[in-house]
Amino acid sequence: MEMKATETAPLAMEWRQKKSTKPKSERFFEGLIKAGGYSSIVLIGAILFFILKESFPFLVGAFDFKNFFFSTNWNPASVNNVSYGILALIVGTLCVTCLSMLIAVPLGLATAFYISEFCSPRLRETYKILIEFLAAIPSVVWGFVAIMMINPMIIKTFNVPIGLNILNASIILALMSLPLIVSVGEDALRAVPDTYREAAEALGATRWEVATRVLLPAAKNGLLAAALLGVGRALGETMAVLMATGHSIQIPKSFFDPARTLTATIAAELGESPKGGEHYQALFAIGLVLFIISLIVNVTADHLIRGRKK
């Protein structure tokens, strides 16, 4: 190709004449980036694959749908009466999750309201740092707090024999999922355009009215997503719940009964079950159940948040 550099350039300018083709290294790195991009899909697939793989013999063998989901008899280590019923574990998980959300969702959303609508910027920064701090406390420390602090408090306050029970775990879980609920809820409220607030205030609405009649409907989906993500967090929490719920596989009759969750069961029993045995495979099957539940919760929450953006 005929090439002319401008006359003012007395230098060789070899670089200017060079017709570029994409160098090999560039292709290599772009391939790497693309592979990295797909890594999350691969990993999610791999998680599903390996959990299925490990639980497969159980799922095609001893697994009985009705017994698995509707029997309260979880007795995998028994010599002659082996039974894999996870109903009690599901109920335990549900109890802990529901109670913790009863505490955390109203508290979390109210806090989100307060921080996003009423706080001075300086106070907001302080609270945000505190939220980050709350979120940074690892679950094993929460479990420790449950045992050493909440446990005696419950025993003293309610005059019950043990303080490691559903109530304890719910309090801990509520505290653990609050940061997530508050920050997602605050994002949802902040996403409501300021023009909404100004328009309502111009009409003479008080802040209470703005909050309940304008912001709440406008940020409804986002707030719901915040609650749902909190649920996801509570469902999946392991160590703190393992330490706080006490150890008792039964359908609880009150909040002061100990219980066992799906996650805690895996954590407590996998180490003792022989690799490749039926018990071991059954625990992977519980993992599969958890995986599917978390998938549903997260996809729904994402759907709600995306719906808001449209």
Added chain:
Amino acid sequence: MIKKKFEIKNLTVGYNKKTVIHDLNLDIYQNEVLAIIGPANSGKSSLLRCLNRMTDFNTEVNVSGTVLLDGENIYEDEDSTFLRRRVGMVSPLPVGLPMTIKENVTYAPRMAGCKDQRELDFIMEDCLKKAALWDEVKDRLNGLATKLSGGQQQRLTIARALSHHPEVLCLDEFSIAIDPVTTMKIESVLHELKKSITIVMVTNVISQAKRLGDRTAMMLNGKILDLDQNDKIFGGHTKDSRTKDYIEGLFG
């Protein structure tokens, strides 16, 4: 006969499903200044972006038709970086890259593989002088470019666009973010430049088109309404009455 630098044939450009340029034909001659005027959303900037294939970076854009540069279809090349060295572009808003002034001006040659420090220094001084910026920044070449004023940054943008010695320079409303004095400085720079390169400029300022252009094209709704020598267009001899109305400020 005057040499055709660009030949654009049946160019159609769409964003998503919306068509912004309809079946456009246009020749751009060597060493001329072609001004493109027209109201907002008439497809001027899109046309400009097709000339150096900046459209490649937006996956929502569909381009069909042929654009010949010196007789070769620029859309046939797999790699478009070489094309962008031949066809420089100045965006509407000044962009000083977050590096030193020196690094800004030598960015293009360095990316093209030039390592000779003497050559880089020469290019830097040459381009900054051409862009009428040298005197203002020669004492702080190692200062951050983002700290320059808007007008200085726009001239830096032009210096950067000249650093790879383009054969064609495209300017997209270069004066909307800068003051009149800087605008006049840049206009005189362009006057100098047009001796050696081809310039295509999109502008909203009709007097600018009149001052700088050899020919002026009027675009509306993705089509070229009028294209003629400046004395004809601004002498009231327009083919389409809407061009005249636009020039006289009746719409747009």
Added chain:
Amino acid sequence: MFKPSIHLLNKEIRENNFKGALSIMTFFLFLPALIIMFWLFIKGLPVLSLDFLLQDPIRGMTAGGIFPTIVGTFWLVIISVLVSCPLGVLAALYLSEYAADGRTTRIIRLAILNLAGVPSIVHALFGLGAFVLFLRMGTSILAASFTLAVMNLPVIITSTLESLKAVPHSFREASWNVGASKLQTIRHIVLPNSFPGILTGLVFAVGRSAGETAAILFTGVAFYLPFLPQSVFDQCMSLSMHLFTISTQVVGVPEAYPYATALVLILLILSINSISVLLRSYFRTRRKW
């Protein structure tokens, strides 16, 4: 003179009540965090000493220090970040610089979201199935770190993505305009200018993984080891796991020991997070645009 009607007065009272109630609630929400911190300090500080940090646990973990657990946590965290950082940055680069906003991107985003939402114990199961058994790493530092890396990946991708998006699009366009390729633009414009944000997110992820317990439970962490790990194929102890062990599994541990361990763990995480905060403010003062 303007005299507010009863109706308006009521409104105002209600408004103040509303605000007051909210602020009290918010305050009480954060009270536990402060109390917990205070309480750990009171109970743990007496035992906390250089000896406690630098000695091995002895007599069935009822005496001595926590040195091997700190070493173990260090190993786990470093290796997991070495794995997840490049992968996470690549993934974020793909999403922000290459992927079109189409179906694939949507699926990738959903995958990241789900990866972040999968319970940590399920990550542990995955690590056991994939790294320990399938890839034959055995229960080792390597397997545990890989599991942690998978857990951290969505955190790193999200924070990196945010910093990449903070680099103005006009910088990229300016770079493309002068004939720089996409990769050159990433290398010379995008990455240098988003580096502070990426680093901050990375340090934050480090803090998070330092406290993780469930995910490393079956993949490489031992309750007690009489020796320090010699290579990545050894098992190790970890601070978080040690806290679990001495507060639930071992009898006869002096009361202050788990408190001090918890305190060390929290302080470790807090100091890592503070580094992240400091980095953020340091880079803010040195912004180039």
